Amino acid sequence: MANKQISIRDVAALAGVSVGSASRVINGAANVTPQVKAKVERAISALRYQPNHAAQTLRSRTSKTIGCMFSDVTNPLYARAFRSLEERLRRDGYMLLLANGLNDPQREIDILRTFQLRGMDGVIIAPGNERHAGVLDAVRGLTMPAVIYDRDMDVDADAVLFDHVNGVKAAIAYLLSLGHRRIALALWQVKSRPVRRRIQGYRAAFKEAGLPVPDLIIQEATPTSSAFDDVSRLLREADPPTAFLVQGTQTLTSTLRAIGKQGLRVPDDISVIGIGDTEFAQTYDPPLTVLRTPVDDVADMAAELLLKRIAERDGQDRPAPPRHERVAYELVLRESCGARR
Numbered sequence: 001m002a003n004k005q006i007s008i009r010d011v012a013a014l015a016g017v018s019v020g021s022a023s024r025v026i027n028g029a030a031n032v033t034p035q036v037k038a039k040v041e042r043a044i045s046a047l048r049y050q051p052n053h054a055a056q057t058l059r060s061r062t063s064k065t066i067g068c069m070f071s072d073v074t075n076p077l078y079a080r081a082f083r084s085l086e087e088r089l090r091r092d093g094y095m096l097l098l099a100n101g102l103n104d105p106q107r108e109i110d111i112l113r114t115f116q117l118r119g120m121d122g123v124i125i126a127p128g129n130e131r132h133a134g135v136l137d138a139v140r141g142l143t144m145p146a147v148i149y150d151r152d153m154d155v156d157a158d159a160v161l162f163d164h165v166n167g168v169k170a171a172i173a174y175l176l177s178l179g180h181r182r183i184a185l186a187l188w189q190v191k192s193r194p195v196r197r198r199i200q201g202y203r204a205a206f207k208e209a210g211l212p213v214p215d216l217i218i219q220e221a222t223p224t225s226s227a228f229d230d231v232s233r234l235l236r237e238a239d240p241p242t243a244f245l246v247q248g249t250q251t252l253t254s255t256l257r258a259i260g261k262q263g264l265r266v267p268d269d270i271s272v273i274g275i276g277d278t279e280f281a282q283t284y285d286p287p288l289t290v291l292r293t294p295v296d297d298v299a300d301m302a303a304e305l306l307l308k309r310i311a312e313r314d315g316q317d318r319p320a321p322p323r324h325e326r327v328a329y330e331l332v333l334r335e336s337c338g339a340r341r
Contacts, residue, residue, distance in 0.1 A: 006049045015043035027064060027093040066306065067115035069099045069108065070149075071128035071192070072223055075249055077276045078126070081149070084299035085124060092307060094121065103128030103190070103222075105135055112138040120144055122306045126151055130192060145309030147302050152193045158305040159324045160298055164194055167291045167329025168201030168245065169208070171273050174331060175243045176209055179340035180271060184216035184234060184241040186251050188223045195219075198275070202245070216241050224250045231258035241270070242340050248276035256284070267338035277332060286335035293327055301325045 012022035017036055024032045025040040032040075043049070066089055070078040086096040097120075101108040108127045112135070115123050123142065126149035129135045139146060139155045148159035168185075175183050185202045187195050199217060206213045218230045227246075234241055235258065244259075246252045252274050256266070264270050266286060274281045277292035305323060312319050 006047050010047055011040060011043045011049050014047060015039040029093040062121050063119050064094050065120050066094050066096045067099065067120040067123040068096050069101050069111050069123065069125040069127065071101045071103050071126055073098060073100045075223060076278050077248055080295050081299065084295050085302060088299045088303040101127055105129040105132040109134050109138045112142065116142055122146065122310050124149055124302055124306060128190065128192060145306055145313060147306045149302060150193055156322055158309065158322050160302045160305070160327060161324055162194065162293055162327045163329060164197035165201035165204065168198050169205040170329065170331050171245050171291055172202060172205035175271060175273070175337065178271065178337060180243040181211065182214055182216065182239060182241040183243045183245065184218060186218040186227050186231065186244060186246040186255055188225065188247065188251065189219040189221055220251060226254040227251045228254040228258045231255045232261065235259070235262045235264070243271040245273045246275065248274055248278055248281070253280065266336050269341065271337040273337065288336040289334045290332050291329040292332050293329055298327055301327070
């Protein structure tokens, strides 16, 4: 038989299972036994069956695909988030398709329009331009459910939001308890929610401790820009910082390189806390104290919000009001902080 003549009924008959069971295996659903899955996969291989995705979409009115747009997928924290989201949604038979916004508003608008044209079942998005009028209009124009990933956007959608303010306050309070007063904050220069909230938490921590807020906020041009020159300049000043709170990736690695270049040691001479936990932070010598979010739990939250909206759309119930789930940071103490000398 030619491949185009082979149907899911042929696969089910050869495997000795029901059409429903064969369909669940083909769609990647989790509620099938390993034995049934093996039988169906053997039948698919023997018949060289290739599912007609377009026909499946027309019949079921679902594409079984979720669009995911992050501002910069080179960020290891976004890469980990995508991996967790992909694994979580795969259990429900969905494929997650990743797009890189590159913090370019027109690119983000084009991606959102493509998601709409492709008939995605839903989207999870973290645009770099959360207040851009065109980006907001593109999100409002989506006809499928959307979950906003840690952005403050004036749209009617569910959101998963990290508690940057209290996380940063906890990190600064810990450094203050070690005697540090000259604490620098190193971020990148953008007005996105994570940056705004982290600066808010930084200032609030000093004010709540009854201390003046130091003029020690470094903001680089992009998330991949080096902070080496700015950190080196601060460390050469007459009253240099004795501790740093630094966003992850390139900003963190360049900060540590600048500290070493000045002949300083962590934590003997200077204390460092990273924002976001990565393999680099865990394996650096000494291992770095970090602010960490539960990546798998966040993925579960985002997936649950989206799947509920998809179910609401397919049912008759009136949609519930938008939900905003808050995610707390955990201060993970390792070996990169010490008392101020």
